[in-house]
Amino acid sequence: MHRRLVFEEPVSRAALWSRRLAWFSLAVLLLSVLVFRAGEPSLQGLAPIAGAYGFVLLALILSVLAFIRIWQSGHRGVGMAAQAFALALLLLAPAGYVGFKLVTLPALNDISTDIDDPPAFSRSRVALDARKSRVPPDVSPELRRAQRQAYPKTLPIVLEVPAEMAFDIARRAALNRGWQVLESARPGGRSGAGRIEAVARTRLLRFSDDITIRVRPRADGSRIDIRSASRLGTHDLGANAARIAAFAEEVELLVETR
Structure with a gap:
């Protein structure tokens, strides 16, 4: 009796790292917000939050690259890339709202x-x-x-x-x-x-x-x-x-x- 070998396509590294980076971005963003709330509010205190959004953008870009690589090579990891993409978009929603307000409303305080x-x-x-x-x-x-x-x-x-x-x-x-x-x-x-x-x-x-x-x-x-x-x-x-x-x-x- 002969065994049939089944070769599975490897998991896309871009998909794997995009998911890791997306969850890391969430943790950094939550920590940055908690630190900001605990201190005296200042514009300088927003820097860690802005830095966390840099990770979010990187996770979004990496998930898109993962989709492209999976399409081209047939590698596995669509679910990982989709999870990273959805989480990054969710985290970017507040930043998008702020950007919309900045563009559509006059600079008044x-x-x-x-x-x-x-x-x-x-x-x-x-x-x-x-x-x-x-x-x-x-x-x-x-x-x-x-x-x-x-x-x-x-x-x-x-x-x-x-x-x-x-x-x-x-x-x-x-x-x-x-x-x-x-x-x-x-x-x-x-x-x-x-x-x-x-x-x-x-x-x-x-x-x-x-x-x-x-x-x-x-x-x-x-x-x-x-x-x-x-x-x-x-x-x-x-x-x-x-x-x-x-x-x-x-x-x-x-x-x-x-």
Whole structure:
């Protein structure tokens, strides 16, 4: 009785290494994010994350090369290459989203519902300590007009309730959004306006953004203006406008349920 020898095609080395590199990229990316979250947020701290994406790109390129080699030589490893390709694309999705925002949105990092008279940030000791002595700078009229074109729905919140009640609603909305309220002053005094200072932190990378809310009385109720400014970078990727929109929705919900 003769045995029949079966020769299997070898496994593509490119496919094998593309899968290894893809999983290594995932581990490096997760570790980089955890290290960034544990420290003080800075643009320099993003370097390891950017480096991790270099590995992701290399894994993607290697998986494509593996597909080509397998097609040409008939080697095994399609599943490995496909796994690496899918994982690399999944990891690149956030970077693609950031790139899309950079291209489609103007470079703004300070958004206000009042572009003519934006609420001023407090310079109290409590507020300055929370902001590391930083006061968001004034924004030029040109950038404020660019904001209006990019985010036309970012408008003042007008309520048919007294300013005292609007202040309570605004403060509750800020807390419901998970913001850290630093200090607040009820409407009254010489200006008649109320003020709330807060800090919001992004979910993934824990960037700190500064918020000031102004509540003014009107003849027919009250008006709430909010300004949100990023501490790092010149482009907020639309985060501040989205934060203001979420705050406005929270205020509307509280008004409807009171």
